[in-house]
Amino acid sequence: MEQSVQIITVATRDTDAAREFYVTGLGWRPLLDVPGEILFFQVAPGVALGLFDAVKFAEDLGGAAVTGPAGLTLSYNRDSPEEVDQCLAEAAAAGAEIVKPGQRAAFGGYHGHFRDPNGLIWEIAYNSGWSVGPDGRVRIGLIEEG
Missing domain, CATH: 3.10.180.10 (2,3-Dihydroxybiphenyl 1,2-Dioxygenase, domain 1)
Incomplete structure (x- = not known):
């Protein structure tokens, strides 16, 4: 497997709060914004950050528990x-x-x-x-x- 990362996705409790902070507060422009589900931001050449609703994140993992971005x-x-x-x-x-x-x-x-x-x-x-x-x-x- 090649040593590479293109997308970092983080389970997010409140996508509206994330939007308010990153878009309104910091002035970032989303690559994709699906209200109530996920926001993607270009954070470096070839790298995007995804902020994914925690419930939908867990569903995407087949129901695995998601506790947040610890560590x-x-x-x-x-x-x-x-x-x-x-x-x-x-x-x-x-x-x-x-x-x-x-x-x-x-x-x-x-x-x-x-x-x-x-x-x-x-x-x-x-x-x-x-x-x-x-x-x-x-x-x-x-x-x-x-």
Whole structure:
């Protein structure tokens, strides 16, 4: 199996709250918006984020229990600590709960976290050793792919 992900889908308790937060609050444009069911957003080249109604999500899995996005963080890397703080402020203004305000990070750099209205946690981070190249590949510190 190829090492690749094109869609990340998260069970969402309230698609209306997700729409209000991401579309109205943050100004994101959906790729697809099916009221009461699912929203898709382009979040990177070749990658979409789906916010799928939790009941319909469970039905799609054949009735398996769905408890929410525990132990999952989506990260958004910025170019400076000031941009991290700006993104956190924008998220808070849109209705996010700030879980961890911007601060120096144990891994180096600077980061903070917010929780969207459905419990999905985002990390906003800056680290000069992390980048995304013109080819779309993530580069972390001094790690080079052979």
